[in-house]
Amino acid sequence: xxxxxxxxxxxxxxxxxxxxxxxxxxxxxxxxxxxxxxxxxxxxxxxxxxxxxxxxxxxxxxxxxxxxxxxxxxxxxxxxxxxxxxxxxxxxxxxxxxxxxxxxxxxxxxxxxxxxxxxxxxxxxxxxxxxxxxxxxxxxxxxxxxxxxxxxxxxxxxxxxxxxxxxx
Amino acid sequence: xxxxxxxxxxxxxxxxxxxxxxxxxxxxxxxxxxxxxxxxxxxxxxxxxxxxxxxxxxxxxxxxxxxxxxxxxxxxxxxxxxxxxxxxxxxxxxxxxxxxxxxxxxxxxxxxxxxxxxxxxxxxxxxxxxxxxxxxxxxxxxxxxxxxxxxxxxxxxxxxxxxxxxxxxxxxxxxxxxxxxxxxxxxxxxxxxxxxxxxxxxxxxxxxxxxxxxxxxxxxxxxxxxxxxxxxxxxxxxxxxxxxxxxxxxxxxxxxxxxxxxxxxxxxxxxxxxxxxxxxxxxxxxxxxxxxxxxxxxxxxxxxxxxxxxxxxxxxxxxxxxxxxxxxxxxxxxxxxxxxxxxxxxxxxxxxxxxxxxxxxxxxxxxxxxxxxxxxxxxxxxxxxxxxxxxxxxxxxxxxxxxxxxxxxxxxxxxxxxxxxxxxxxxxxxxxxxxxxxxxxxxxxxxxxxxxxxxxxxxxxxxxxxxxxxxxxxxxxxxxxxxxxxxxxxxxxxxxxxxxxxxxxxxxxxxxxxxxxxxxxxxxxxxxxxxxxxxxxxxxxxxxxxxxxxxxxxxxxxxxxxxxxxxxxxxxxxxxxxxxxxxxxxxxxxxxxxxxx
Ligand SMILES: Cc1cc2nc3c(=O)[nH]c(=O)nc-3n(C[C@H](O)[C@H](O)[C@H](O)COP(=O)(O)OP(=O)(O)OC[C@H]3O[C@@H](n4cnc5c(N)ncnc54)[C@H](O)[C@@H]3O)c2cc1C
Ligand SMILES: Cc1ncc(C[n+]2csc(CCOP(=O)(O)OP(=O)(O)O)c2C)c(N)n1
Ligand SMILES: [Mg+2]
Numbered sequence: 006x007x008x009x010x011x012x013x014x015x016x017x018x019x020x021x022x023x024x025x026x027x028x029x030x031x032x033x034x035x036x037x038x039x040x041x042x043x044x045x046x047x048x049x050x051x052x053x054x055x056x057x058x059x060x061x062x063x064x065x066x067x068x069x070x071x072x073x074x075x076x077x078x079x080x081x082x083x084x085x086x087x088x089x090x091x092x093x094x095x096x097x098x099x100x101x102x103x104x105x106x107x108x109x110x111x112x113x114x115x116x117x118x119x120x121x122x123x124x125x126x127x128x129x130x131x132x133x134x135x136x137x138x139x140x141x142x143x144x145x146x147x148x149x150x151x152x153x154x155x156x157x158x159x160x161x162x163x164x165x166x167x168x169x170x171x172x173x
Numbered sequence: 174x175x176x177x178x179x180x181x182x183x184x185x186x187x188x189x190x191x192x193x194x195x196x197x198x199x200x201x202x203x204x205x206x207x208x209x210x211x212x213x214x215x216x217x218x219x220x221x222x223x224x225x226x227x228x229x230x231x232x233x234x235x236x237x238x239x240x241x242x243x244x245x246x247x248x249x250x251x252x253x254x255x256x257x258x259x260x261x262x263x264x265x266x267x268x269x270x271x272x273x274x275x276x277x278x279x280x281x282x283x284x285x286x287x288x289x290x291x292x293x294x295x296x297x298x299x300x301x302x303x304x305x306x307x308x309x310x311x312x313x314x315x316x317x318x319x320x321x322x323x324x325x326x327x328x329x330x331x332x333x334x335x336x337x338x339x340x341x342x343x344x345x346x347x348x349x350x351x352x353x354x355x356x357x358x359x360x361x362x363x364x365x366x367x368x369x370x371x372x373x374x375x376x377x378x379x380x381x382x383x384x385x386x387x388x389x390x391x392x393x394x395x396x397x398x399x400x401x402x403x404x405x406x407x408x409x410x411x412x413x414x415x416x417x418x419x420x421x422x423x424x425x426x427x428x429x430x431x432x433x434x435x436x437x438x439x440x441x442x443x444x445x446x447x448x449x450x451x452x453x454x455x456x457x458x459x460x461x462x463x464x465x466x467x468x469x470x471x472x473x474x475x476x477x478x479x480x481x482x483x484x485x486x487x488x489x490x491x492x493x494x495x496x497x498x499x500x501x502x503x504x505x506x507x508x509x510x511x512x513x514x515x516x517x518x519x520x521x522x523x524x525x526x527x528x529x530x531x532x533x534x535x536x537x538x539x540x541x542x543x544x545x546x547x548x549x550x551x552x553x554x555x556x557x558x559x560x561x562x563x564x565x566x567x568x569x570x571x572x573x574x575x576x577x578x579x580x581x582x583x584x585x586x587x588x589x590x591x592x593x594x595x596x597x598x599x600x601x602x603x604x605x606x607x608x609x610x611x612x613x614x615x616x617x618x619x620x621x622x623x624x625x626x627x628x629x630x631x632x633x634x635x636x637x638x639x640x641x642x643x644x645x646x647x648x649x650x651x652x653x654x655x656x657x658x659x660x661x662x663x664x665x666x667x668x669x670x671x672x673x674x675x676x677x678x679x680x681x682x683x684x685x686x687x688x689x690x691x692x693x694x695x696x697x698x699x700x701x702x703x704x705x706x707x708x709x710x711x712x713x714x715x716x717x718x719x720x721x722x723x724x725x726x727x728x729x730x731x732x733x734x735x736x737x738x739x740x741x742x743x744x745x746x747x748x749x750x751x752x753x754x755x756x757x758x759x760x761x762x763x764x765x766x767x768x769x770x
Contacts, residue, residue, distance in 0.1 A: 022359065026306075030298060037299050067486065074483040080303040080323065083359040 014043055015069050016095060016165045018173050019058040019076060020084040023049070027081045031058060034079065040064060040072050044162035055083065057173075059164045084173060092168040098137045098161045100125070101147065104154030105132045113153060120146045131156060176348050181310040182211040182341040184349075185274070188317035190217050191353055194245055196236065196606055197221070198229035202249025203289065204276025207341035221606070221636070224628040226253050228599040230260020231626065234269050235603030238586040239561055239614075241396070243270040243324050244603065250276040251289030254335070255296065259593060261331045262300040266590025267417065268390060270329035272320050273297075277337040280308050297333050304333040310343035314352040322355050327362025328481040329394055364480065366497040366505055373493045374452075374476045375509035381450035381474075383519045384410045387433065387462075390417030390589075391455015391479060391499055393582045398422070400503035401454060407512050411523055413441040415456050416589045420579035430523070431532070434462040436571040439530035439724045439737045444523055445470050446732040454478045455499050458488035459590070460729070468731040478502050530737050532575055533723070537693035545569055545645040545716045548696055549576045552615060552643060555700045560641075561586065561604050561614040565597035565622030567652040569645040571722045573617045595625025598642065602629055605638040613639045613704065620646040620670050630683040633709035641703045642711045644676055647718050655721045659736075680711035691715035 021027045028047060035042050043061040050057045062072060069087060076085045105113055105127075113132070117124060122136035136146050140163060147158065167173065179187070185208065189197070196219045201209045212220050223229035226248040233244030244264075248257045254275040264271040278287040283306075294304045303323050305316045313336065320332045378384065392401050398421045405412050405428050412422045413430040422429055430441035445451065451473040456462070463469040466488055477484070477491035478499040485494040495502045534546035549572055562577055563586040564570040570587055579585045586604055588596040601616035608614065623644050633640045650668040657664055680687025686706050690699040690713070703710040726735045 026294070026298075029295070033298055070486060071483065074485075077361070078302075078481070078483055080357065080360050 013065060014061055014063050016088055016093070016163060017060050017062065017069075017073065017076075018084075018086045018088070018165055019060060019082055020050070020173065021056050021058060021079075022081040022083070023054050023056045024081060027056065028058075030079050030081060031060075031076070034075055035060075035062075035072075038071070038075060040068065046162040046164055048164070059162070061163050086173045088165065088167070093165050094168060095139050095163050095165045096137055097140055097143050097163050098135065099143045099146065100159050101134045101136070101150055101155060102131055102157040103134060103150050104130060104156055106130060109153060113150075116146075116149050120149075122146065176346050178344060178346045180207065180211070180341065181313050181336065181343050181345055182208045184310075184314045184345050184347065185317055185336070185341070186211050186215055186218065187349055188314055188321075188352075189245065191349065192243070192318070192321045194243070195219060197245040197247060198223050198232040198236075198603065199247030199274075200224075200226050200229055200249065200253060202251075202253045202276065204250035204278060204338045205247060205253075205341070207338060208247070208274075208276070208336075219606075221632060223599070224631060225626065226256035227259050227595065228602075228626050228629040228632075230257045230271075230273065231263070231593075231596050231599035232603030232606070232629075232632075233271050233273075234260060234264050234267075234596075235563060235586055235600030236607040237264075237269050237271060237603075238600065239583055239604035239607035241394075241583065242607070243272055243321055245272045245274065247274045248276070249289070250278055250293075250338075251291045254291050254293040258296060258300070259591075261297055261333065263588055263591040263593045263596065264331040265300045265302075267588065268329050268394060269331065270324040271331040272324050273331060273333040275333060275335045276341070277306065277335045279339045280337045281339075283308075283337065293333065294335050300331070301333050302330040304335065306335045306337075307340055308337065310340045310345040311347070313340060313345060314347050314349065315355065318353050318355050319357060322357070323360060326360075327364075328391075362480075364482070364497040366495060366502045368505065370493055370495045371502060371505045372509065374495060374506060377450055377474055377476055377493055378408065378452070378510055379514065381514075382516065383448045383522075384408070384450040384452065384516065385430075385444050385448040386410050386412040387415070387445065387451055387453045387456050388412055388418040388421050389415040389454065389456025391457075392418060392421045393455070395455060395480075395498050395500040396582075397454070397500040397503055398582045400500055400507065402426075403507055404503055404510065407507065408510050408514055409516060409520070410452070411444060411520070413437070413444060415459070415462055416574055416587060418456060419574060420582045420584040423580045424578045425580065432574050434459075435464070435726050435728070436575065436722050436724065437462075438532055438575070439735060440523060440526040442724070442726065442732045442735060443526050443530075445473075447522070448473045450474050450476070452476045452478075453491075454503070455480070457484050461589075463488065464726050465729055465731050468733075530724075533738055534576060541693055542717050543691065543693050543696070543715065544720065545647065545714070546572045546576050547693070548643065548645060548714050548716065549573050549617060551696050552617070552700055553577045555697065556613065556615065556704065558584075559612075560584075561601075561608055561612060563587065563597050563601040563604060563614065563616045565616075565618040565625075566592045566594045567619045567622060567650070568647070568655060568722050569617055569619045569651070571652075572645075575722075594619075594622035597622060598626050598633075598640075599629045601640045601642070602632050602638060605633075605640050606636075610637075610639060613641055616640060616642045618642060618644050619651060620644055620648060620673055620676075621650045623676075624673070627679070630680070630685065630709070630711070634684040637708040639707070640709045642709070643703075644711070644713050645716050646673075646676070646713050647716050647720075648673070649718060652722070654719070658719070658721065659725075660727070676711060676713040685709040685711055687711045687713070689713045689715070
C-alpha cells in the first residue's frame with residue numbers, strides 16, 4: 006500500500022476533554038504508532054469542558070484512516086474530523102522580527118502591506134511584524150523577509166474550520 | 174438510594190462488590206495499607222496474596238481468560254506498580270479485560286519525587302485502554318465503575334486506577350446507585366452491525382470457490398463458538414484458528430485445519446495461501462500469522478469481522494468489513510448463506526495436503542528418546558482433554574498449540590501478543606481460581622520460562638489448587654536456540670540453561686509433589702500420578718535437548734519459504750563447531766586465579 010508520491014499532509018480537528026494529560030495521550034499515540042505531526046495546536050472552545058486540537062499530519066490516505074480510528078479509541082477524544090472533501094479555512098499566524106535599518110524600512114513596510122500584515126513593534130534596528138493566513142502565504146512572506154535578516158520568528162501552527170454553516 | 178458516607182478505600186471495595194468481583198490478586202505496601210485495612214474487614218471478596226506483583230497481574234489475566242470476567246490486581250505505589258507493567262501490557266496485547274489498582278503517594282507530594290513515587294499513569298498510558306489518577310475522593314466511586322465498563326466493553330483490555338494514599342483515607346459521601354449509571358459520551362463500544370455489509374459478505378461467500386474461515390481470539394471473547402461452528406457446518410468451509418482462536422473450533426472436527434501462521438500446520442498455511450476468500454472472525458492479521466503481508470493470501474478477497482474499527486484495514490485491506498460484535502454479525506449472516514454450495518474440489522485439495530504434510534512428532538518408540546510433543550500428546554490423551562491448559566513462551570508453547578488438540582474455547586490460555594515468559598504458572602493459578610477445584614489446570618512450561626515466576630508456586634500450595642505443572646525441560650532457551658541454530662550458524666549465545674535448580678526439590682521446598690521423568694516408558698505413569706494426586710504437582714520431563722518446532726515460516730517470509738519438517742538429507746554438523754559447552758562447575762577456591770596480578 007506504499008505510494009511513491011511525496012507524503013501528503015492532512016489537517017484534522019480533534020475535540021477532546023479539557024483535562025490534564027490529554028495532550029500526552031494524543032501526542033503519545035502519534036509517537037508510538039509512528040505518525041508524523043507537522044503541527045499541533047490546542048485551544049479552548051466555546052465549551053469549557055472541551056479543548057480543540059488541530060493537527061497537521063503527513064501520510065497517505067491509509068495512514069489518515071488509521072490515525073482517525075486510533076484517535077477515536079482514546080477515551081478523552083470526542084470527535085475527529087478530517088476535512089476530506091470539505092471546503093475549509095486554514096489559518097496560521099506568524100510573528101517575525103526583522104532587521105530594519107532605517108533606509109530599508111519603506112521597502113519592508115511595502116511588503117507588509119502586500120501581505121496585509123501589521124507592524125506590532127518597532128525599535129531602532131528591528132521591527133516585529135504579524136501576518137496571518139494560510140501556510141503558503143506565510144512561507145512566502147518569510148521568504149520575502151529573508152534578505153533583510155530575520156532575527157526571530159514564531160508561528161502558531163495551523164488552525165482550521167469548515168466553510169459554510171456546518172460545524173465540527 | 175440515599176447517599177452513603179465512607180472512606181475512599183471502602184467505596185472502592187463497594188464498587189468491586191457491585192461489579193461482581195469475587196477475587197482479587199494483590200500485594201500490599203505503604204500506599205495501599207488503608208485499602209488493605211478495608212480488605213481485612215471485607216466479607217465478600219477473596220484476596221490472594223501473590224508473591225510478586227507480576228504474578229498477581231498474570232493471575233488476574235488467567236482468571237479472566239478462563240472465565241471471561243474482568244480480572245483485578247493490586248499493587249502499591251512505585252515498585253509495586255511498575256512490577257505490574259508487564260502483565261498490563263500482556264493484557265493489552267491479548268485483549269484481556271483487567272482492572273489494575275495501584276496506590277500512589279499522597280496527593281500533596283505528587284511530582285516531588287516522593288518516596289516510592291512512580292508516574293504509573295504516564296508509564297501505562299500506551300498499554301492501557303485508559304487510566305486515571307484519582308486526586309479527589311469524590312471521583313473515586315464513579316471512576317471505578319467507568320474502569321470496569323471500559324475494560325469489558327468493545328474490544329476488552331486493561332485499565333489502571335491510581336489512587337493516592339490520602340484519597341483512600343478521605344471521606345466521600347455519594348449515592349452508590351447513581352455512580353453506577355455511567356455514561357461516557359466519548360467512549361463508543363456498541364457498534365451496530367451493518368446489515369448491508371452482512372449482505373455483501375453473503376454475496377462474496379456465495380461466489381467463493383476456495384474459502385477459508387480464519388478464526389481468532391475475538392470469536393472467543395464474543396462467545397461466538399457455536400455460531401462459528403454453525404457457519405462452518407452449514408457451508409462446509411474449512412476452519413483455521415490463530416493461537417488465541419484455538420478451541421473455538423474443535424480440532425477433531427473434520428473441517429478443522431488447526432492453527433495457521435509461523436508454526437501453524439502446513440495444510441492450514443497452504444489453504445490460506447491458495448484460498449480465494451478469507452473470512453477473518455475476530456482475528457487481527459498478526460505478523461506471526463501473515464509473515465510477509467504483501468504475499469499473504471494474495472489471491473483472496475477478505476471479509477473482516479472485528480469489534481475494533483482500528484483493526485479494519487490496519488494490516489490487510491478488507492473487501493467487506495463488518496464492525497461490531499462478531500456474534501451478532503454471524504447471527505445475521507447465517508440465514509443468508511447457502512448450504513448447498515459445492516466446494517468439494519477445494520476440500521479434496523486440502524485433504525491431499527493434509528495427507529502429504531501432516532504434523533509430525535516422535536513418540537520415542539523407535540529410539541527411546543523423550544520428546545516434548547509426545548509428552549503433550551500423552552497429557553491430552555490421558556486427561557481426555559477435559560482440562561484447562563496454560564503455557565509459557567517458547568517451543569513448548571508452540572508444541573502445545575500444535576499437538577494438544579483443543580476442544581473448547583477458553584481451554585487454552587497463553588501469552589500470544591507480548592509472548593511473556595513467566596506467564597504460565599500464575600495464569601494457571603488464576604485460571605484455577607476461575608474454574609474451581611473440580612477442573613485440573615495443566616501448565617505446560619519450559620525450563621527457562623518457569624523460572625521467571627517460580628515464586629508463585631507457594632500460592633498453588635497454600636490453596637491446594639489442582640494445578641499440574643509439566644516442565645518440558647530441554648535445558649535450553651529452546652526457541653532462541655532454534656533461531657540460532659537455523660539462522661545464526663549455531664552460535665548458541667546465552668541460551669544454555671543446563672545449570673538450573675533441581676525442579677523436584679524446588680517442588681518439595683514449596684510443599685508440593687515433585688516428579689521427574691526422563692524416559693518414554695514413564696510418561697504415562699508420571700502423568701497419571703499427577704492426575705491422581707490432589708492439589709498441585711510439578712513434573713520435570715527431561716526431554717530431548719536440541720529439537721526444533723516445525724513447520725516453520727521464518728519471520729517475515731511466505732508460505733513458499735515454509736520449512737515443513739526437519740531437513741533430513743543434510744549431514745548435521747556436530748554442534749561443537751561454534752558451540753563449546755561451558756565448564757559449568759563452580760570454581761573451587763584454589764582454582765580461582767587473580768588475573769589482575
Ligand atoms: C513464540 C510465539 C509464536 C507464535 N506463533 C504463532 C503462530 O504460528 N500462529 C498464530 O496464530 N499465532 C502465533 N503467535 C501469537 C501471535 O503473536 C498473536 O498473539 C495471535 O496470532 C493473535 O491472535 P488473534 O489474531 O486471534 O488476535 P487477538 O490478539 O486474540 O485479538 C482479538 C481480535 O478480535 C477482536 N475482537 C475482540 N472481541 C471481539 C468481538 N466480540 N467481536 C469481534 N471481534 C472482537 C479484537 O479487536 C482483536 O482484533 C505466536 C506467539 C508467540 C509468543
Ligand atoms: C520475558 C521474556 N524474555 C525473553 C523472551 C525471549 N524468548 C522467547 S522464547 C525464549 C526461550 C524460552 O525457553 P523455555 O522456557 O525453556 O522454553 P523452550 O523454548 O525451551 O521450550 C526466550 C528467551 C521472552 N519471550 N520473554
Ligand atoms: Mg527450555
